[in-house]
Amino acid sequence: MSLVQFLVLGAFMFSLGVYGLLIRRNAVMVLLAIELMLNAVNLNLIAFEAALRTAFAGGQIFAIFVITVAAAEVGIGLAIVLLIFRNRRSANVDELDVMRW
């Protein structure tokens, strides 16, 4: 198992997340894509620590931080999506262009 394989996987997952972020119409699906991106980053971090144990010693700890922040972020994100849905009866992000010129 070499490091590159994990990094490629991580890149692939991150790309999928970016794709989903830009394309998906449903707000919940966008949040899902964001989670995917965060997980990809976690994978990168763990892979680097596994490969470079002495040079990069804080990878696991950093991953724990990321998970924590992701959890908080999801909580708030979903709360916002919920409120939008209550006001508009739709979670379509294409319709959320009130703050425009």
Next chain:
Amino acid sequence: MVHATDGGWLAQWAWLIVVVPFLAMAVIVFFGKRMPRKGAEVAVAAMGFVFVYAAVLLILNITQGVIYEHSVQVAQIGSVSIEWGWVVDGLSTMMYFVVGTLSFLVFTYAIGYMKGDVRVTWFFAAFTFFAGSMLVLVSAPNLMQLIVGWEGVGLASYLLIGHYWEEKENSSAGMKAFYTNKIADIGLIIGAIVLGTAVGSFRYSDILDAAASNSSVLVPVAVLAGVLLFIGAMGKSAQFPFHVWLPDAMAGPTPVSSLMHAATMVTAGVYLIARMYPLYAGMASDMRVLIVIIGAITLLIAGLLAIVQDDLKRVLAYSTVSQLGYMVAALGAGGYTAGLFHLWTHAFFKGLLFLTAGSIIHAVHSNNMSDMGGLRKRMPVTFWSFTSASLALVAIIPFAGFFSKDEILATLGHSGYTWAMWIGILGAFITAFYMGRAMFLTFFGTYKGDAHVHESPAVMAVPMAILGVASLVAGWVNIPGVYEGFHHWVAVRAITFPSFASEGFDVPVMLTGLGFAIVGVIVAYVAYFRDADTQFARDRIRIPVLWPLLEHKYYLDDLYLAVLVNPIKGPIARAVNWTNSYIIDGIVNGAGVVARLVARFVYGDLDQKGIDLAVNTAAIVTGSAGEQTRRLQTGKVQQYAAMTVAGAVLLVIAIVIFT
């Protein structure tokens, strides 16, 4: 150099003589209407002061001789120094006394004469202004101040002649006087400038010094200046051809005629020549023949004109012109004393003649002798005063005019102007004739009018009586061989000249003059006395060609009207008006139009289109840029995310490439 003192404090304070009348004028102007006599009392008081001071100065000059002069610089214009001052010497004190005495008596008389007039306060203010200006004129130590006084009396003359301006002809008479004087003043002013610039100073002492010492700076201009100053004198002293204003000036109230146009103002020209005598006796003596000619012409033609007048005041006016001709002729012939002596006596008797004329006119309410007659019994004081003055004018011994006129005739004879002497003797006949005519038509015969005729009140009668006595005694101050006081009085001056001695009694000349005068009276008696109560008495003598010529005043007025007045009133005035309306106003309006066009261009094109365009364009560009830039803000989060990702990718690529 004459033996004289400097006059002490009396001379140093002599400026009061000039200033007091002007102070009085100010008081009359501001407070006159509220006073019981409407300001007349202030005027008479001021003239009383002048009279007393002048009498004191005259006595000082008689006993000791006074030569004093003081000047104060008022302004400096380039190299010309403008000064104000006063002179006290023989000539000045004589003039102060004449002005002071006549002013005081005539002002007193005027209180009665002008009573009830609608403009009494104004009259006395103007009259006082006149007296002050006349004193400025005779007290001046330099030509500039003389001109100030000269113009001042000219203005006063205009104002007072036009006193009854409700009648157009009265104001026209005032204008005629002013214009005629003004034309002659051209000579005076240019003459003063010529002398002043040649010598470098306008003071008499400097100019006459240069004249007396035959200074080289005066050589080219002496005769010219003499002629020019004489032209100025001709205007003020009514010499031919500038005499036309004086008869018409009779439109003014009689006190004005008496004081100004008999005794004082018209003598200003004679005074000027006398003051400038070192010039006339020395360097400018070549032109004196002109003075004699003009004087002789004047005395003759004016005397003839007096014969045909019906208006009493006009007889006296022409008589004044004629007597001024005598004075001027005398000065021209070298008779400094003779001319001034006649000025002195003439002031008294001619001033009185006008006062009596005023008294008669006041009583009869008419100027014309055809409305008079038989007034001898009803107005005794007037009659006897008139008689005294007439005898003086006609030059019957021992009245005043005899001595002065005889001296003039003797001077003319002895200085080679025999033809002028014979004209003077003929003039004596004419004078006697017209005065006799005036007296007989006015006082004898029966009264032809219907007014209630009575003697004038005391305030008018007393001055007349005083002057009546003066007409008798004023000549006794210069009896050649007996008492030559006057000659010595007026010889007291700073700059003397080749002395012309007072003429002795030239018995043949004297008897001839006296004889002609008596013949004149007799002819007048024959012509007018016995038929004096006939309506046609005044036309009893009527020489065919001569009378119409005289009645039309030699057509001189018509000539002046046609040649001078109407061309200016008509074509020239219209041309000037046209030039003003179209050319000058055109230029001014054109400037306005151009300014407006320029403003319109600057506003419309430069400001609105040019500068505003630049400013607006900058704003528009900024606006458009903003307009376009805001389109980025779509509100769509996914789009923002897309742009972020794209930017991040570019950044990564850049880092990879450049490291």
